[in-house]
Amino acid sequence: MAAVELRGVTKAWGETRAVDNISFRVEPGHLVALLGPSGCGKSTTLRLIAGLEEASDGVIRIADRDVTHAPPAGRGIAMVFQNYALFPHLTVAENIIFGLRVRALDKAERDARLKEAATILGLGKLLDRKPSQLSGGQQQRVALGRAIVARAPVCLMDEPLSNLDAQLRVEMRREIRDLQRRLGITMVYVTHDQVEAMTMADQVILMREGKIEQDGSPADLYERPETIFVARFVGAPPMNVTPLAGLAGAEAAWPAPPDGLPRERAALGVRAEHLDIVEGGLPADIVAVEYLGGETLVEASLGSHRVIARRPGKIAARQGERIGLHVPEGAAHWFDMSNGRRLSGPA
Amino acid sequence: MTAYQRATVHGWLLLLPAMSCLALFTHWPAVASIIDSFYSTPRPRRPSRFIGLDNYEAMIADPIFWRALVNNFWFAVGTIPLSIGLAILMAIWVNDRIKGQSLVRMAYFTPTILPMIAVANIWLFFFTPQYGLIEQVVQLFGGNATNWLGSGDTALFAVIVVAVWKEAGFFMIFYLAALQGISPSLGEAAAIEGASRWYYFRRVLFPLLMPTTLFVLINAMINAFRMVDHIVVMTKGGPDNATILLLYYIYQVGFSFWDTAYAATLTCVLLALLAIIAFVQYGWLERRIHYR
Numbered sequence: 001m002a003a004v005e006l007r008g009v010t011k012a013w014g015e016t017r018a019v020d021n022i023s024f025r026v027e028p029g030h031l032v033a034l035l036g037p038s039g040c041g042k043s044t045t046l047r048l049i050a051g052l053e054e055a056s057d058g059v060i061r062i063a064d065r066d067v068t069h070a071p072p073a074g075r076g077i078a079m080v081f082q083n084y085a086l087f088p089h090l091t092v093a094e095n096i097i098f099g100l101r102v103r104a105l106d107k108a109e110r111d112a113r114l115k116e117a118a119t120i121l122g123l124g125k126l127l128d129r130k131p132s133q134l135s136g137g138q139q140q141r142v143a144l145g146r147a148i149v150a151r152a153p154v155c156l157m158d159e160p161l162s163n164l165d166a167q168l169r170v171e172m173r174r175e176i177r178d179l180q181r182r183l184g185i186t187m188v189y190v191t192h193d194q195v196e197a198m199t200m201a202d203q204v205i206l207m208r209e210g211k212i213e214q215d216g217s218p219a220d221l222y223e224r225p226e227t228i229f230v231a232r233f234v235g236a237p238p239m240n241v242t243p244l245a246g247l248a249g250a251e252a253a254w255p256a257p258p259d260g261l262p263r264e265r266a267a268l269g270v271r272a273e274h275l276d277i278v279e280g281g282l283p284a285d286i287v288a289v290e291y292l293g294g295e296t297l298v299e300a301s302l303g304s305h306r307v308i309a310r311r312p313g314k315i316a317a318r319q320g321e322r323i324g325l326h327v328p329e330g331a332a333h334w335f336d337m338s339n340g341r342r343l344s345g346p347a
Numbered sequence: 348m349t350a351y352q353r354a355t356v357h358g359w360l361l362l363l364p365a366m367s368c369l370a371l372f373t374h375w376p377a378v379a380s381i382i383d384s385f386y387s388t389p390r391p392r393r394p395s396r397f398i399g400l401d402n403y404e405a406m407i408a409d410p411i412f413w414r415a416l417v418n419n420f421w422f423a424v425g426t427i428p429l430s431i432g433l434a435i436l437m438a439i440w441v442n443d444r445i446k447g448q449s450l451v452r453m454a455y456f457t458p459t460i461l462p463m464i465a466v467a468n469i470w471l472f473f474f475t476p477q478y479g480l481i482e483q484v485v486q487l488f489g490g491n492a493t494n495w496l497g498s499g500d501t502a503l504f505a506v507i508v509v510a511v512w513k514e515a516g517f518f519m520i521f522y523l524a525a526l527q528g529i530s531p532s533l534g535e536a537a538a539i540e541g542a543s544r545w546y547y548f549r550r551v552l553f554p555l556l557m558p559t560t561l562f563v564l565i566n567a568m569i570n571a572f573r574m575v576d577h578i579v580v581m582t583k584g585g586p587d588n589a590t591i592l593l594l595y596y597i598y599q600v601g602f603s604f605w606d607t608a609y610a611a612t613l614t615c616v617l618l619a620l621l622a623i624i625a626f627v628q629y630g631w632l633e634r635r636i637h638y639r
């Protein structure tokens with residue numbers, strides 16, 4: 001078991017700072033998800049940990065050892081690349097045991113690990129194929145296999161499931177998670193899919209433009225988003241964040257901002273499932289109704305703003321209808337519009 | 348005429364200039380050489396007549412022919428692996444992100460754009476006894492004076508060096524193009540697995556470069572039998588036929604001795620050799636090479 005720790009790590013290419021002074025710690029045996037929109041620096045962070053990029057500044061520690069300047073092979077890591085990086089001239093089996101051959105493991109051990117990985121990943125029938133004869137999802141599983149057989153204490157994954165179909169993805173998520181727990185691997189898992197991050201990770205690090213927006217448990221990110229960006233990124237549908245300024249009638253119907261936050265700077269955040277539809281609430285017009293079976297999403301316009309309410313079951317509401325929206329005590333998250341940061345809200 | 352017929356006629360008309368040139372200057376001379384090799388050389392008072400295999404018998408008895416063949420063999424052995432090896436090395440070196448990359452690329456490629464005659468003249472100066480660059484360096488370190496081009500022991504070696512110098516840069520371009528098509532993440536994956544650079548080269552890069560190597564190999568083989576410009580400038584096949592190559596011998600027989608029938612016979616041997624090389628390489632090697 002090994003911890004991974006970054007302190008003040010920066011990676012700059014000329015003027016662009018792909019990763020800008022980030023610090024975080026992954027406890028041994030934990031799975032941390034690096035989450036964020038495209039181009040926010042997730043892959044770069046992972047490559048810094050792997051040693052494929054040299055940090056411009058800061059310290060990287062793996063298993064309490066400073067590896068900032070260590071070569072990739074000296075860091076005790078395995079990695080799954082975003083583009084798989086399979087060797088096109090080698091068979092699936094040869095690809096998987098490539099690293100074991102490099103380390104000159106004996107044949108019995110190699111075969112045993114290959115067999116185990118092939119079983120876990122369902123690659124048994126494909127071992128003699130070349131990568132070009134595999135589908136994208138199968139290639140991805142081969143790349144996973146190469147990381148599994150390495151038995152490294154730290155495993156880095158760059159969007160390893162992005163090419164799988166929905167069902168296989170759910171299965172593989174569970175497989176990866178099980179394997180990671182069973183072998184006690186510390187895992188850094190890059191994804192831009194928030195469902196993947198929320199369901200798999202012990203800890204989620206949400207990045208934006210090279211900086212960390214929030215670092216916490218999945219529940220933290222969902223229940224106590226530190227910024228408007230986090231609130232809008234995590235959860236589907238995203239949290240409703242509405243500036244109070246110019247919202248006619250809100251003074252009476254909705255909670256007032258906390259002391260010290262003037263009305264014109266305040267934004268009220270409320271999760272869709274907490275937004276009530278009641279008689280005498282803040283009047284809004286229904287724009288769209290989406291019936292999902294177990295629940296219904298009601299999208300309504302409040303002046304120029306759109307909000308979504310999620311109600312259980314099927315509700316009788318039609319487009320164009322006028323409804324009243326109510327925010328219960330304790331469901332309001334308050335953000336300061338001037339810096340996008342959280343002020344207070346449900347604990 | 349239907350549109351289809353018209354398109355067909357247009358197609359053939361477009362092909363015609365290139366095809367007639369090819370037939371006139373390549374196919375016909377090859378066929379003519381084969382025919383001529385069965386006739387005697389026409390002399391003012393004795394027109395050429397059919398003599399069967401006499402020319403070939405004379406050739407087998409000709410020690411200079413054998414000398415040229417053996418020299419050509421050593422020339423090929425000396426130039427091909429060396430120039431390909433150098434080309435791969437230079438390509439890998441230039442492909443890495445190094446400072447002044449384009450300058451280095453240019454420098455390696457320069458020998459290729461120079462005409463062979465110019466290259467030969469430059470090297471003629473390098474090899475000059477006493478004043479030449481090589482001799483000056485050798486003397487600086489107190490070595491013995493050598494007449495590189497004038498001595499039968501070193502002359503072939505000297506022309507091999509020139510050929511390698513000329514060819515390696517050209518082959519490098521092909522390897523460079525192939526290397527740029529290989530994803531850098533392969534190297535990164537290997538590095539994470541702890542593979543040394545040599546291991547990565549041996550197990551990954553070199554196999555992936557095999558298609559290029561086949562192509563380069565065929566070119567190098569053909570060049571080994573085709574390159575004579577620098578022999579003309581530097582040694583004229585001498586001293587004492589130490590650097591005579593097959594094509595140069597054909598040139599000598601045909602245009603110095605004017606024994607055209609015998610030159611045609613030698614040409615047939617050269618054609619046969621090249622055909623065998625191409626056949627072996629495309630037929631046999633190609634099947635053993637991985638293509639993506």
Ligand SMILES: Nc1ncnc2c1ncn2[C@@H]1O[C@H](COP(=O)(O)OP(=O)(O)OP(=O)(O)O)[C@@H](O)[C@H]1O
Binds near residue numbers: 045
């Ligand atoms: N070699 C490089 N040179 C210059 N800029 C780079 C380089 N590699 C990445 N960047 C920049 O760094 C930023 C972060 O890139 P990165 O690949 O880490 O994004 P990402 O979060 O992995 O995105 P995605 O989800 O699309 O994979 C991007 O703006 C990118 O343009």
Ligand SMILES: [Mg+2]
Binds near residue numbers: 042043044082158
């Ligand atoms: Mg990425």
